[in-house]
Amino acid sequence: MRTIAFMQDGREKLGVVTNRGVLDVELAAERFDQLKMNPSQPQTVMNLIKGGSAARNALEALTELAIAEQDESVFLQEEEIQYLPSVTNPEKILCVGLNYKNHADGSKMELPEKPIIFSKFKNALCAHQEEISLSDNANQFDYEAELAIVIGKTGKYIEQEDALSYVYGYTIGNDFSARDLQFASSQWLLGKNGDKFCPLGPELVTADEIENPQNLKIKTYINNEIRQDGCTKDMIFPCDEIISYISKHMTLQPGDVILTGTPEGVVMEKEKHEQQWLKSGDNIKIEIERLGKIENNLK
Incomplete structure (x- = not known):
């Protein structure tokens, strides 16, 4: 899995790199009602890293669902992205x-x-x-x-x-x-x-x-x-x-x-x-x- 952290509307967000573009995780989770169904769904890269296998499995499932749904609105192209460091808040x-x-x-x-x-x-x-x-x-x-x-x-x-x-x-x-x-x-x-x-x-x-x-x-x-x-x-x-x-x-x-x-x-x-x-x-x-x-x- 390949992820990025990016800024949108003044907030840090998580993206998954796919062959369709970068999946906007927050938008996809809301669109497909995954936040209620899976509380392990990570919203930031630090959530993902610290959430262990549960967070990663939830993100992989959301990504597969988004690709299967053929909804282009949840994917971003590179020119739309304001990147953040790939790890945003390390302790060390x-x-x-x-x-x-x-x-x-x-x-x-x-x-x-x-x-x-x-x-x-x-x-x-x-x-x-x-x-x-x-x-x-x-x-x-x-x-x-x-x-x-x-x-x-x-x-x-x-x-x-x-x-x-x-x-x-x-x-x-x-x-x-x-x-x-x-x-x-x-x-x-x-x-x-x-x-x-x-x-x-x-x-x-x-x-x-x-x-x-x-x-x-x-x-x-x-x-x-x-x-x-x-x-x-x-x-x-x-x-x-x-x-x-x-x-x-x-x-x-x-x-x-x-x-x-x-x-x-x-x-x-x-x-x-x-x-x-x-x-x-x-x-x-x-x-x-x-x-x-x-x-x-x-x-």
Whole structure:
């Protein structure tokens, strides 16, 4: 199943991506009188993730019903959609630094012996097609294409062999960074948490559609020029190890987002005379195999 979160009439709504368009879940549930018949019917993406199998089964049944009814009015086309981040209200946004060998080498940093974990805050969330305003107090803006894990159930002290069973799904993340702020001190926080510094989306794809998260191609285009061309198989710490490691330090909750690191090709890795930092007017497109494409303009 593939879902999106979107804004309509000032309210967050849930959509299901189908070959007919995006199903407006709230409208379909009202049209087909499913809210009374099935109280597990989710109305937002967080309802869906936290509602477990009951919520997902209800949503799948509603989607099948809507498709069978041949009612085009409950489907939206892409040009009608104002996207929200694919996960709208995570308790935690956790990131893994230097998780690809070539990226670490290019950044002239030592390979980590254990996952390097840092955080982003909810103010950093940004949607597909949403503009990112560049702040006046930084100059070295950079992109980082990343596979994002979305946790589906509560877990603590998770064993690595069980870790992927805790995943609700996957989405595309961009660990947007201001490098001059990131390295102004030993703490990376300021360079990672500007407003809209965490584009996420557009779709949230359930784990059953991604047979192997360690074999997905990742690409970044800046103004249609390819800058990153990697694959998740090159991670130093794979997804299951990351989940297990984090869970031994804090409880993971449904809706938590984990950005798993970026492959080589970011601006920071280049020699100083070759660095072309992002600027107002630039366009960023990030593609991950089987997850789609997220696009943002800078202003």
